[in-house]
Amino acid sequence: MNLEFLERKDFWSGAMLIVIGGGAVLIARNYQFGSSLRMGPGYFPTVLGAMLVMFGVYFVIQGLRSGEKLTSSWSLRALIILPLSLVLFGLLIDRAGFIPALLALIISSAAASTQSKPIEVLAFAVFLTAICVIVFVWALGLPYELIAGIW
Amino acid sequence: MDLFNNLIFGFSEALSLQNLLYCFIGVLVGTLIGVLPGIGPLGTIAILLPITYGVPPVAAMIMLAGIYYGAQYGGSTTAILVNLPGETSAVVTCIDGHQMAQQGRAGPALAIAAIGSFFAGTVGTLLIALFGPPLADVALKFGAPEYFSLMLMGLVAAAVLAQGDMVKSIAMVVMGLLLGIIGTDVNSGVQRFSFGFFELTDGIGFIVVAVGVFAIGEIVSNLGEAQERRVLANKVSHLFPTLQDLKKSWGPILRGTGIGCFFGVLPGTGPSIASFSSYMLEKKVAKNPDEFGRGAIQGVAGPEAANNADAQCKFIPMLTLGLPASGVMALMLGALTIQGIQPGPQVMTQKPELFWGLIASMWIGNLLLVVLNLPLIGLWVKLLQVPYRLLFPAIMAFSAIGVFSVNNSAFEIHLTALFGVLGFIWMRLGFPLAPMLLGFVLGPMMEEYLRRAMLMSGGDPSVFITRPISLAFIIATILILVVMVAPSVRKQREAFTD
Amino acid sequence: MTFRSLLVKTAGVLLALTTAAAAQQYPTKPIRLIIPFPPGGSNDVVGRLIATQLSERLGQQIVVDNRSGAGGVVGTELASHAPKDGYTLLVISIAHAVNPWLYDLKGRYDPLKSFTPVAILASGPNVMVVNPGVQAKTVKELIALAKKSPGKVGWASAGVGSFQHLGGALFELQAGVKFLHVPFKGGGPAMIDVVAGHNQVMFSSLVQTTPQIQSGKLRPLGVGGKKRSAILPDVPTIAEAGVPDYEATNWWGIVAPAGVPQAVVDRLRKEIAAVQTAKPVLDAFAREGADIVQMTQPEFAAYMASEMAKWGKVVKASGMKVQ
Known part of the structure; x- marks a missing residue:
C-alpha cells in the first residue's frame, strides 16, 4: 500500500478543512436552521461548514493523486514553547502581576530559539520589562498591578 | 468665499499655542499606541478622557482626534517592520510592507506609508470641510440591503487577494467567515460555537486572530528555518523612495484615498474594509500583479492612504449628525457632552470655533505626523539590526501586552496562543492568511445585514434589486465575477482547441 | 480538642x-x-x-x-x-x-x-422616540398605528437582552402591541437606522438620545421615568401618555x-x-x-x-x- 500521500500538503490541507468544516456543521445542528428566506442562527454556519468540507474533499483527492510534499525543516520546540509561554503569561498576569508575567514570557519564549544565550536573555528580559512598565503602565496608564498587591 | 473664511478662522483657532500643543501630544500618543499592537485608540481615549475635563473643549477634542488618526499612522510601522499589525487597519500593510522590509526596503515602505497617509488625510479633511453635511445624508440612505450588497461585492473581489493557489484562498475566506460567526448571533441572541465560554459570547477579537496568525505563527515558522536566518536583511539600500517608487505609488495613493473616503463616510463599515478594498483594487489594476505579496510598493501606498482617509471621514457622521460610526466616535461624543456641548448639526453654527478648529487641526496633525515620522525612519530601520534571537521575544512581549490590553482578558491571551498554532499550520500547508482575515471581518457583518434585510422586508429577497443603491452594487458584483471568470474560461477554451 | x-x-x-x-x-x-x-x-x-x-x-x-x-x-x-x-x-x-x-x-x-x-x-430613564417621518405624534397614536399593522412597525434595539430591548418588550407587553423587533450591535447603529428612517421606533436611553431629539432628527413620544425629565420638560411620561404602569429606568x-x-x-x-x-x-x-x-x-x-x-x-x- 502506498502511503506517500501522507507526506503531501494537499492531503493534510483537505483533512484540516474537513475536520473544521464537519465539526461546524455538526455543532450547528443545535441551532435553528430556518429557510433561505427566513434564516435561523444555524443557516450560515451550516452552509459555510459544508463549503469547507467540499473544499476539503477536493484537496484530499488532489493529495491522493500527487502534489507538493511537506517540507521538513520546522521546529517542534518553537511550536510547543511559544504558545505555552503565552499561556504562562495569561496565567500569571492576574495572579502574580505584570512584572513576573512579562519576565516569565520573555525568558520562556527565548528558550524556543537554539541561539539564545542565558545571560543575554536575562539581561534583555529585565531591560525590556523595565521599558514596558514605563510605557504601558506609567505612560499609557494601563490598569495592571506591577507585582500582585503593588500597583 | 465662505469656506475660505471658515478655514482661515479654523486655522487661526488651531494654531494657537495651546491647541497646537494638544494636537502634538495627541498625535504623539496616537503614534505610540498605533505602533504597539492591540492597544487601540478606544482604550487610550477612555483612559485619557478624565484628563480632558479640565481642558477647554476645542483643545480636548483636538487631542482626542489626534490620538485617533495618529494611531492609524503608527499602525503601519510595526506591520512593515516586524509583520505585526499594530492596528486592525494595518493588516494588509503586512503583506507587501513586510516583504519590502525583508528586501532591505523598509525605509521606502515607511516613507510611502507616511506620504500616502498625509495625502489622504489632507483630502479627507477638505472633504469634511466642503461636503460634510450632504455626505452624511447620503450615507444615511444605506440600510441593511445596501450594506449587504456592498459586502457581497467585497467578498467576491476578495478572490483577487489570492496569492498562489486560488482555491486555497477562497477556502480561507470561508474559514474566516466561519470564525467570524463565533459568538452571540445578533438577530436571535443564540450563542454559537461558544463551547460554554462566556468569554466567547462577544466573538473572537480581531486583534487576537491577527496577532495570533501573523505574529506568533510567523515567529514559530521563522524559528524552524534551518539557520534561524536573520529575518530582516542588513543591506539597506536607501531610506527614501526612489523616483520610480513615487511614480508607481501616486496612482494607488489617489485611488486609495477615494476608496477610504467612500467607506469612511459610511457608518456601518469597519476600519479594515477600506484598506482591504484598496489592496484588492491595486492588485487588479497592476501591470504585474505577480509582484503583489513579494514587496510591491503599490500594496503599501494604496491601503495606507485608504485607512487614513477612512479614519478622517469617520468624523463626518459624528460632527454633522452627532451619530457615532464607531466606538471611538461614541467616546468622542461622550467627551463633547461632558464638556457641556450637545453634539449634532448645530455644533457647526453654534460652536464654529470647535468645528472649524478641529478640522484645521486635523490637517495640522497630519502634517505633524509626517514631520514626526520621516526622521524616525532611520531609527526604525536601525531597530531591525537587532538580532532575531532578541527581536522575537520582544515581539512576543508586545503581542501579549497588546492582546491583553484590549479586554484585560487572560482568556484572549490563551486564544491567541491557539491561533498562533493554527496560523503556523495554515502557513505550512500553504494557505494564505490575509483572505482569512478579510472573511473574518466581513462574515459577521454580511450575515447581520443579510438577515436584517430579510427580516425587515418580511422575507422578500427582491429588496436587494428594487433599491437602486443595492442594485448598483449587485450589478458591479456580477461584472467583477465576469471579469474574473472570463480569462480563465478563455484559457480553458484555448487549451481545448489546442 | x-x-x-x-x-x-x-x-x-x-x-x-x-x-x-x-x-x-x-x-x-x-x-x-x-x-x-x-x-x-x-x-x-x-x-x-x-x-x-x-x-x-x-x-x-x-x-x-x-x-x-x-x-x-x-x-x-x-x-x-x-x-x-x-x-x-x-x-x-x-x-x-x-x-x-x-x-x-x-x-x-x-x-x-x-x-x-x-x-x-x-x-x-429611557425615551420612546420615532423617526420624524412617522405619522404618530403621541404614544396613543403609535399604539393605534401598531395595532393597525401588527408586526410591521420596525423597532430597533441595541441587541437581544439590552436595555433598549427590555424597554420595548415591556411596552409591547403593557400596551398590547407587536412591533417588528430589529436588533443591532449596540445603541449607536440602532439609532442611526431610526434617524435614517429604515426603522421607525426605538426605546433609547435618554442619555444617548438628547442630541438627536434637540436637533429634530428624532421625535420623542414619551419618557420612561416615573416623572418627566428635566431636560425634556415638554415630553410626557409614557405612563401619562397612555400606558399607566410603564416604567423603564x-x-x-x-x-x-x-x-x-x-x-x-x-x-x-x-x-x-x-x-x-x-x-x-x-x-x-x-x-x-x-x-x-x-x-x-x-x-x-x-x-x-x-x-x-x-x-x-x-x-x-x-x-x-x-x-
Missing part, C-alpha cells in the same frame, strides 16, 4: 481584630473598580466619573478595569471571586438584574447573594464581593454620598439626563431584588433568550 478549638477561636478573634483595624485605615492601597462593559458605554462613563471624584476623597488611586463580555457577566463573575477586602469594587447597572434571566449563571455567581450592595449612584450602582467588612462599606458609603452631591458630578449627571439616587443599604438590596423580579417577567413573556 479543646485546645484546638481554643486555638481556632483565638485565631478567629485575631483575624477579626486585624481586619477591623485594616478597615479603619481603609484604603491603604489602590482600589480596583471593575466595569463589566467596554469603554464608552454608560456604565463606563458613570464609573469613571465617580472613580475620579471618589479617589480624591479617599486619597487613594482608583484603577478602572474594564472587563467586558457576555452583557457584563464576565466582569461580574470576576468581581464575585475577588478578595472580600474592599479593594475590588464592581459597577453594576440594570443588566445585573436581567442577566440571570438571559444567561445560565449556575455555579458562577448569584446576583444578590454573591455581592454586598454598597451604594446606588444614579438612574436614567436604567440605574447604576456599586457593589463589593459579599462579606466585605461593614466598616469598609460605611466608609465608602460616606464618601460616595459626598461625591454624589459634588458640583461636577451633579452637573455631569444633569447634562446627561440622569438623576442622583440615594438609598440605604437594605433599600438598595430590595431595589435590586424587585428589578430582578420585574424584568424576569418581561424576559419570560417576550421569549428573549441569549443561550
Whole structure:
C-alpha cells in the first residue's frame, strides 16, 4: 500500500478543512436552521461548514493523486514553547502581576530559539520589562498591578 | 468665499499655542499606541478622557482626534517592520510592507506609508470641510440591503487577494467567515460555537486572530528555518523612495484615498474594509500583479492612504449628525457632552470655533505626523539590526501586552496562543492568511445585514434589486465575477482547441 | 480538642481584630473598580466619573478595569471571586438584574447573594422616540398605528437582552402591541437606522438620545421615568401618555464581593454620598439626563431584588433568550 500521500500538503490541507468544516456543521445542528428566506442562527454556519468540507474533499483527492510534499525543516520546540509561554503569561498576569508575567514570557519564549544565550536573555528580559512598565503602565496608564498587591 | 473664511478662522483657532500643543501630544500618543499592537485608540481615549475635563473643549477634542488618526499612522510601522499589525487597519500593510522590509526596503515602505497617509488625510479633511453635511445624508440612505450588497461585492473581489493557489484562498475566506460567526448571533441572541465560554459570547477579537496568525505563527515558522536566518536583511539600500517608487505609488495613493473616503463616510463599515478594498483594487489594476505579496510598493501606498482617509471621514457622521460610526466616535461624543456641548448639526453654527478648529487641526496633525515620522525612519530601520534571537521575544512581549490590553482578558491571551498554532499550520500547508482575515471581518457583518434585510422586508429577497443603491452594487458584483471568470474560461477554451 | 478549638477561636478573634483595624485605615492601597462593559458605554462613563471624584476623597488611586463580555457577566463573575477586602469594587447597572434571566449563571455567581450592595449612584430613564417621518405624534397614536399593522412597525434595539430591548418588550407587553423587533450591535447603529428612517421606533436611553431629539432628527413620544425629565420638560411620561404602569429606568450602582467588612462599606458609603452631591458630578449627571439616587443599604438590596423580579417577567413573556 502506498502511503506517500501522507507526506503531501494537499492531503493534510483537505483533512484540516474537513475536520473544521464537519465539526461546524455538526455543532450547528443545535441551532435553528430556518429557510433561505427566513434564516435561523444555524443557516450560515451550516452552509459555510459544508463549503469547507467540499473544499476539503477536493484537496484530499488532489493529495491522493500527487502534489507538493511537506517540507521538513520546522521546529517542534518553537511550536510547543511559544504558545505555552503565552499561556504562562495569561496565567500569571492576574495572579502574580505584570512584572513576573512579562519576565516569565520573555525568558520562556527565548528558550524556543537554539541561539539564545542565558545571560543575554536575562539581561534583555529585565531591560525590556523595565521599558514596558514605563510605557504601558506609567505612560499609557494601563490598569495592571506591577507585582500582585503593588500597583 | 465662505469656506475660505471658515478655514482661515479654523486655522487661526488651531494654531494657537495651546491647541497646537494638544494636537502634538495627541498625535504623539496616537503614534505610540498605533505602533504597539492591540492597544487601540478606544482604550487610550477612555483612559485619557478624565484628563480632558479640565481642558477647554476645542483643545480636548483636538487631542482626542489626534490620538485617533495618529494611531492609524503608527499602525503601519510595526506591520512593515516586524509583520505585526499594530492596528486592525494595518493588516494588509503586512503583506507587501513586510516583504519590502525583508528586501532591505523598509525605509521606502515607511516613507510611502507616511506620504500616502498625509495625502489622504489632507483630502479627507477638505472633504469634511466642503461636503460634510450632504455626505452624511447620503450615507444615511444605506440600510441593511445596501450594506449587504456592498459586502457581497467585497467578498467576491476578495478572490483577487489570492496569492498562489486560488482555491486555497477562497477556502480561507470561508474559514474566516466561519470564525467570524463565533459568538452571540445578533438577530436571535443564540450563542454559537461558544463551547460554554462566556468569554466567547462577544466573538473572537480581531486583534487576537491577527496577532495570533501573523505574529506568533510567523515567529514559530521563522524559528524552524534551518539557520534561524536573520529575518530582516542588513543591506539597506536607501531610506527614501526612489523616483520610480513615487511614480508607481501616486496612482494607488489617489485611488486609495477615494476608496477610504467612500467607506469612511459610511457608518456601518469597519476600519479594515477600506484598506482591504484598496489592496484588492491595486492588485487588479497592476501591470504585474505577480509582484503583489513579494514587496510591491503599490500594496503599501494604496491601503495606507485608504485607512487614513477612512479614519478622517469617520468624523463626518459624528460632527454633522452627532451619530457615532464607531466606538471611538461614541467616546468622542461622550467627551463633547461632558464638556457641556450637545453634539449634532448645530455644533457647526453654534460652536464654529470647535468645528472649524478641529478640522484645521486635523490637517495640522497630519502634517505633524509626517514631520514626526520621516526622521524616525532611520531609527526604525536601525531597530531591525537587532538580532532575531532578541527581536522575537520582544515581539512576543508586545503581542501579549497588546492582546491583553484590549479586554484585560487572560482568556484572549490563551486564544491567541491557539491561533498562533493554527496560523503556523495554515502557513505550512500553504494557505494564505490575509483572505482569512478579510472573511473574518466581513462574515459577521454580511450575515447581520443579510438577515436584517430579510427580516425587515418580511422575507422578500427582491429588496436587494428594487433599491437602486443595492442594485448598483449587485450589478458591479456580477461584472467583477465576469471579469474574473472570463480569462480563465478563455484559457480553458484555448487549451481545448489546442 | 479543646485546645484546638481554643486555638481556632483565638485565631478567629485575631483575624477579626486585624481586619477591623485594616478597615479603619481603609484604603491603604489602590482600589480596583471593575466595569463589566467596554469603554464608552454608560456604565463606563458613570464609573469613571465617580472613580475620579471618589479617589480624591479617599486619597487613594482608583484603577478602572474594564472587563467586558457576555452583557457584563464576565466582569461580574470576576468581581464575585475577588478578595472580600474592599479593594475590588464592581459597577453594576440594570443588566445585573436581567442577566440571570438571559444567561445560565449556575455555579458562577448569584446576583444578590454573591455581592454586598454598597451604594446606588444614579438612574436614567429611557425615551420612546420615532423617526420624524412617522405619522404618530403621541404614544396613543403609535399604539393605534401598531395595532393597525401588527408586526410591521420596525423597532430597533441595541441587541437581544439590552436595555433598549427590555424597554420595548415591556411596552409591547403593557400596551398590547407587536412591533417588528430589529436588533443591532449596540445603541449607536440602532439609532442611526431610526434617524435614517429604515426603522421607525426605538426605546433609547435618554442619555444617548438628547442630541438627536434637540436637533429634530428624532421625535420623542414619551419618557420612561416615573416623572418627566428635566431636560425634556415638554415630553410626557409614557405612563401619562397612555400606558399607566410603564416604567423603564436604567440605574447604576456599586457593589463589593459579599462579606466585605461593614466598616469598609460605611466608609465608602460616606464618601460616595459626598461625591454624589459634588458640583461636577451633579452637573455631569444633569447634562446627561440622569438623576442622583440615594438609598440605604437594605433599600438598595430590595431595589435590586424587585428589578430582578420585574424584568424576569418581561424576559419570560417576550421569549428573549441569549443561550
